[in-house]
């Protein structure tokens with residue numbers, strides 16, 4: 001039997017756990033977490049208006065263990081972005097990151113998605129994410145040099161759905 005927590009659509013009640021996750025996961029500086037909090041609030045308030053944008057979460061006994069945000073690209077032909085992929089440090093290397101990406105891919109395909117893009121920063125702190133994307137069949141398809149600062153590039157990974 002798998003011990004990967006089940007993944008479901010987020011609700012407003014998930015916000016405190018989500019913020020704990022984002023404070024833990026290393027994706028953001030302490031002063032940046034409020035930006036994702038505002039995005040989450042906006043999604044909760046208007047999610048019926050954008051059904052092709054969705055937050056999803058996985059809970060374990062201690063709270064929210066992982067999350068991701070799937071967003072259709074408005075100006076493209078059936079392209080989706082998977083953003084804010086995060087697994088709490090207590091829950092890593094158990095397959096949840098892989099399951100969260102798989103969940104996003106299924107949801108995008110259900111919406112007739114053709115391509116999935118995942119962006120991340122270069123540098124050692126995202127090495128785990130890059131290894132995960134490569135294992136799931138994502139290819140590095142774009143690089144914006146210095147996007148996140150001197151020597152830190154934006155990397156764009158792509159997979160056909």
Ligand SMILES: CC(C)(COP(=O)(O)OP(=O)(O)OC[C@H]1O[C@@H](n2cnc3c(N)ncnc32)[C@H](O)[C@@H]1OP(=O)(O)O)[C@@H](O)C(=O)NCCC(=O)NCCS
Nearest residue numbers: 085086087092093094095096097098120128129131132135
């Ligand atoms: C990247 C992240 C989501 C992976 O979550 P996870 O649940 O630990 O990943 P999984 O257990 O599903 O790993 C699946 C595979 O990815 C690769 N992988 C994951 N973490 C790795 C690591 N630290 N080093 C090397 N490979 C790694 C492995 O191939 C792994 O399979 P294996 O465990 O059988 O060897 C998690 O480390 C994380 O939240 N990191 C901080 C936030 C971040 O970088 N987010 C993505 C950028 S936007």
